[in-house]
Structures are given as C-alpha cells and as structure tokens.
Amino acid sequence: MGGRVTGRRAPMSNAPSGSQPRDLPRAPRPVASPSRTLHMIGNAHLDPVWLWPWQEGYQEARATFWSAIHRMDEYPDFVFTCDQVVLLSWVEESDPELFARIQEKVAEGRWVMTGGWWVEPDCNMPSGESFVRQGLYGQRYLKEKFGVTASVGMNVDPFGHNAMLPAILRGQGMDSYCFLRPGPHESELPGTMFWWEAPDGSRVLAYRIPFEYCSPPGEVAGQTEKALGQLDRSLGDLMIFYGVGNHGGGPTKANIESIHRYDRMGTFGELTMSSPRRYFDEMSKRLGEQGLAELPVWRDDLQHHAAGCYSAHSGIKAWQRRAQAAVLSAERWAAVAGHDARADLERAWKQVLFNQFHDVLPGSAIEPAYDDARDQLGEAVAISKRIITRAHNVIARDIAVPEEIGTQPVVVFNPHPWPVTTRVEMQYGLAPNGVHVVDADGADVPCQRTQSVATTDDKGRGATVFQAELPALGYRLYRLRQGPGQHASGTLLASEHHLENDVLRLELDPVTGWLSSLVDKRTGVDLLAGASGPHTQVCEDPTDTWGHRVVSYDWPGEEMVTTGIVLRERGPLRARLRVEREWGRSTMAEEFILGAGADDAVEVRVTLDWREQAHLMKLRFPVGLESPVATYEIPFAHLNRPIDGAEEPAQSWVDLSGAVRGTRAGLAVVNNAKHGYDVSPPSPGRGHSIGITAVRSPVYSWHDPRLLDPDGYYSFQDQGTQRFSYLLVPHAGDWRAAGLTRRAALLGSPVRAMLESFHDGALPSARGYLDDGNGQVLVTAVKLHEDAPRDLVVRAVESTGRPAVATLNIPMAGIRLIAEFGPSEIRTFRIPLDDPLSAMETDLVELGVRKGAFTVEPW
Secondary structure, three states: OOOOOOOOOOOOOOOOOOOOOOOOOOOOOOOOOOOOEEEEEEEOOEOOOOOOOHHHHHHHHHHHHHHHHHHHHHOOOOOEEEOOHHHHHHHHHHOHHHHHHHHHHHHHOOEEEOOOOOOOEOEOOOOHHHHHHHHHHHHHHHHHHHOOOOOEEEEOOOOOEOOOHHHHHHHOOOOEEEEOOOOOOOOOOOOOEEEEEOOOOOEEEEEEOOOOOOOOOOOOHHHHHHHHHHOOHHHOOEEEEEOEOEEOOEOOHHHHHHHHHHHHHOOOOEEEEOOHHHHHHHHHHHHHHHHHHOOOEEOOOEOOOOHHHHOOOHHHHHHHHHHHHHHHHHHHHHHHHOOOOHHHHHHHHHHHHHOOEOOOOOOOOOHHHHHHHHHHHHHHHHHHHHHHHHHHHHHHOOEOEOOOOOEEEEEEEEOOOOOEEEEEEEEEOOOOOOEEEEEOOOOEEOEEEEOOOOOOOOOOOEEEEEEEEEOOOEEEEEEEEEOOOOOOOOOEEEEOOEEEEOOEEEEEOOOOOOEEEEEEOOOOEEOOOOOOOOOEEEEEOOOOOOOOOOOOOOOOOEOOEEEEEEEEEEOOOEEEEEEEEEEOOEEEEEEEEEEOOOOOOEEEEEEEEEOOOOEEEEEEEEOOOEEEEEEEEEOOEEEEEOOOOOOEEOOOEEEEEEEEOOEEEEEEEEEOOOOEEEEEOOEOOEOOEEEEEEEEOOEOOOOOOOOOOOOOOOOEOOOEEEEEEEEEEEEOOOHHHHOHHHHHHHHHOOOEEEEOOOEOOOEOOEEEOOEOOOOOEEEEEEEEOOOOOOEEEEEEEEOOOOOEEEEEEEOOOOEEEEEEEOOOOEEEEEEEOOOHHHOEEEOOOOOOEEOOOEEEEEO
C-alpha cells in the first residue's frame, strides 16, 4: 500500500525523509506558478463490504485509521477527512487506544468529520425515513463521541443521488455536499460547484469531485492532472481528493511528500492540505454573497450511473423494503404502548442502514455478502416483531372483550397514521364448518373462506379473508363465529377471463394472459383501448452486474407463454384469477385479485421461479393514453421524467397520466419490492407503457471491462423463487387523488391480526392514537425522542408538491397540531407527553429546535 503503516506501533519521525518540516517557512513558489490554491483532501474511502465480507472491512477500518494517525504524527500539516460513522464505531469497540488517538486529532482540527451518515448508502432506493436515520444515528454518534457534527455531506461512491437530499442534509445540519457520480460524460451538470435545490426549495452547495475520490499510492501528479482536466477552471481554487481507497489505505508517505514537492515547485499552484469544510468556507468568503448567488442552480436529481443496480439482486431489495417497514412499525407501536425500546430499535436500524451501503443494496457485492445481509436484515425484522408483538399484547390485554361462547376474538392493528379499509387474511382452528366474522357489536362483516396455509388432516383448520375498517394508528376488535355469514354488498362478477365490481371491469386475453381491457366506470375510460405491446419482455442481458453504460433496458424480447388461467376464488368479498406462464426453464404465476363494491385497484401477486442466466425480464403495462406525463416517486417527493425508455430509479410507484379521447385518465403501478423502472414512448407495434425490471441475472460482482471466461464457472444472481406484489390503480388523470404513497405503504406494511382471549379491560373495542387526516400531508414517523422517552416525535411531509395546511390529531398526546406545509416540506415535531401544549419543532437529528409556526390545541 505504498508505505502505508497498518500496525499501531510503527516508527514515527518528526522530519520525514525528503520532506521539508512543516513547522519551518516554505520556500517561495516560482512567480510563474498558476495563481490558484488546490485544496488537497486526504481521505481513505473504505467499502466495508464489496469484493470482501464485512468482517474484512471491520479489520481494514482499524488498519486504515492507524495509518492516518501515523501520517499525522509524521507530517504536522497533514489533514485527514473521514466519513462513514460505522467505521468509527467498529474502531471504538475493537481498539480503544486508536479511538482515543482519533479523539485527540479531532480536537486538534486535523481529523475532520464529514458525511455525518452511518454509511455511504445507495442514494436512490432507501426510503426517506432511512435517509433521516442515516444522519440521526451518524450525527448523534459524532456529537457524543467527538463533540462535533458534520457540516459537509459526502457520498463519494454511490451511483446517483435523489433530488430530496438537499432538504434532508439541511435538516441534519449540513450546508454543502461532495459527490463524484454522475461524471461529466454522464450528465449535463452546470459545473464543478453549484447550488443543488430540492423540490421543497432547500439548497446545499454541491461539489462534483473531479476524476476520482481516491488515488494510487505513489505521487499525486497524475491524479492532479486528470482532476484539473475535468474541473471548472472558472472557480479558481479547487478541491482534489487523494489517498488509497475502496479497500481503505488512505494517504501514503509518497502521496504527501509529492504534494510538498509540487507545492514548492509551483507546478499546479499552491497545494495545501485541507478539508471540504475549509474549502467551502474559503470559497464562500472569496465569492461573497453576490458571487454565491450567481452560481448556477440545479433542480433535479443527480443521475445516471450504473442503471442495472436498481434491479440487480432482487433479494436485497425485497429484504430492505421489508426491514424498513418493520422497524418503522415497531417504533410506532413502542411509542403507542409507552415502551422505551430505543436501544433495540437503534440496533435494528443500524442493521438496516448498514445494508443500504452502496455496494450491498445495489446488488454489486460478492455472493457471500448477501448471506450476511439476509441475516442482518433478518435480525432487524426479528427485533421489530418482538417489539410489535409485545406492544400489541399490552394493548390487547386492556381491551374489554366480553365472553361469547363459541367465538374467537380477533384484534386487528393498523400501523399507519390514517384510517385504513383493507382485506385481512386470518388462519383459524376448531371450526370444521367454517367461520364468519362480526364486529364488536355483532354486525356481520364481509368475509369469505380462502385456502389455509396449513395442509393437514385437522378438519378444524381453515382460513378466512374479511374486510376490516380500522382507525388511524390503532386497532379494532372483531370476532370469528362458526358457520356461514352475510355476503359482501356491491357488485362482484367473475369468470375465467373477466373480473368486475362497482368501479372496475377488466378482461383477460386468453392467449396472452394479459389484460385486453381495463375500464374505470367512474370515467367510462378503458385505459387499454388502443394499447398494444407485451406484458412480459424476456431478453438476453450481456451487461455487467452494475449495468455500466446502460441507458435503457427496454430492449426487444420474447413474451412468456401463457400455460393456464384458473379462477381460484369467486366469493362475495373478492375474486382471484391465476395466470401461469413459462419461458425457457422459468415460470411465473400472477394472481389478479379484485374486491367487491368500490375496490378501485387491482392487486396482483407474483410468484416468479427464474432459472435463466444473463437474461432479464421486464413487466410492461401498456396504456392507451394520449400526451401522457410520467411521474416517479422518490424519497419524500416525486419527479416528472421524460418518456424515453430510460432506466430510472424510483421508490414504490410510477404513474402515467394523460387522456383517452379527450377524457382525462391515468394508470399508476405500485409495487412492494422493485426499484428499476422506465416509461416508454410508442414504437412500431407498441404504444406507451410503464416498465418494471422484475429480474436480472448477471454474474455476481462482474465489473467490465473484465471479460467472462467462456469456460469459467460463475454464480448468477436471482436463481430460484421470488414473490412480490403490485397494484394497478386507474384514476381520472390526477395521481394526487389516487393516494399512491399511502397505498404503497399499506402494500409494503400490511395490518396485523391477532387472536385474543376474553377479559375485562378499560379500553374500547376500537381506538386510534394518531391521525394525519389522510390528505396531502403524510406522517412518516411516530417515535420516542432519542434523548427523552417521555417526548414523542412526529414527522410529516407534504406529499403532492403543493402547499397545504395539515391538522394532525394526536389523541395519544391529548393534542391537535395544525401546521402549514410548503410543497414537499418535511417538518418534525417534538411533543413532551407530560406537557404536550409546549410542543416544539426540531431538526432531523433531534438535537436542535427549529423556528416554525404551528398551533397546538387540546384534543
């Protein structure tokens, strides 16, 4: 590693050979030297997981940080820039001596903390709340252990950056941002330094790192020359990053001594050991208010690089979505039950955050890394389930459940801070003649028998699905009674090729197995009228794991062959059609589910058994819309993007809205496991369509230009069975009215039903604890404050891009909170439960107070 010292007892020198001691005056540079200062940013980018397991990253953090300490001992002017807080936490628990040395250097100002996040995550796929928690745990750790927080955001290696990051960074105390990708060849960004503005109007001063964030172990001339070739020279003073990276290492003696040498020679101007914070401060002073105001403004996300990462390794995407939903639900129920589960929740969150790392969540790590990721995310889910189960049982024990012989009480819990009406699937026993469902007052509830998950000779086992109407972040009591019950009201017609209720009518083509018609009765529009094109698109995929240089995966392909259509359920509450397909050695079943009455979305459950190598499959959703607009969900917000077939990252939904013969109409696709999308324009034989990259099967950790050996043996991703679900949501042309983000939340985090016993109690049969009003403003977090378990934290975001006034009813705190929200604005409120009328607004790391107007009233 070019002179890097990895042991903690390496020899130290006050005057390194070949270097002028830094405490002596420097020789003057030649008059002919360029008139500029290059801020040399010494860093050691360390991927804790990538081509190695996390255990190797754990050791390398210690070795790399000792190397940085030794360089500081040897070179009095050396400054080290550090991000990724998890590395510091590993050192703290494994090497207290090294950790103490780091604390000393931080106090001296020579070890500079940047980034403020637990890891450098993928910056497209995690939820908005996950980005908040990256800073919550990262910044609070820095404050506790070092007495500082990061004021410069830094994500040097992720493959793209969502447009809401400036708002999140500002809320975490950071005013600037360093990043590398997309590079100059991948985007039309306005320069090296510019204002990056989020949809809510928040800005950070962004700096695109030129060329690379790390360097070879030798002299820095090559690194500097290549960086200067990409920099915007009009800025004058610039940052150049150096130090051995990826597997750690950091600045070497050769790096540092060459900086001293070229500084004396004046080759590139003045070269000074510096940090991003110093650079931004000096540039702000030099440019002044007017100069800063004249910098260009970028109002979009920062894309594109490695488009295949949105779909590589389906497993990690699904595990992450499940774990994020579980921990958020656990936080809410712990707060409702008054349980101080902060330590357990922190442990769960840190497993989630760690596995959002930009070579884990994107699917680009080695295969064994995903065994660890599965186990770690499984731990987060298990912790969350224990917290939820305890809270639900503590609540349920206090519900008054009068005894009624021959019945089984069931309590259904809604984790979402808005009222939910949904179908609940429930297993039961000791009822050979089946059951029906009633509410707490004995009124029949729409239900029907469905297939049990148990396959035994116990004739008393069975399963029912019933419709539950649940209070916001609350519960409702139901009962299972033996024997048949009342049918659901409203239309529900079903045959092998037709489903219909009061709102929707859909027809399946018996040959393709896909919809030939989808009529929204509210508008009279058939969204598929005139639409053409396949639903499945299977093609060879010669691209590497990352999908480097891929612009679009909307490639010509073959359709899976439909092998069977079966009407599985035709009950009073819902109908279910199963379509089976195959291609090569792979099979896929899609089950279309439509509820009775006013159910306004088609649920589709997918079971895909994929056995292809170096292939991909798109699920396409053709629509017959004129002049459509494409909208994609991003963390905490949404973006309109061109309809050009480009592979794009998004959260849970994509919408296409336009008109059909002059009538406004639209179709959204909502899913619970995928992140790679496109919206494609018409082409010969095909109209507009939404595409989801359902599966890709590249070789693990294959990075071109390395060529695969035709005689080699390789492991390919996504072999085997995976399951996910999506919704087809027709609407009248305004996605905002369709409640897509709330639908996605319910799809990804279903309600929970639990069997209960008979007992007295002080609680009523139904109760809600917090209600955001089910409007534009969406509550995304309900938790206990990190420092005060008697303080409630409620975070909400405006979800439509339009100003709003929100009323948050919070009976668990005995108050109603009324606040104005700007478009896409995030606001976080801290409510002392012992004095709720003294509620205040706080920042995203719960360390400060923000001045914002809102009203608090007694509930």
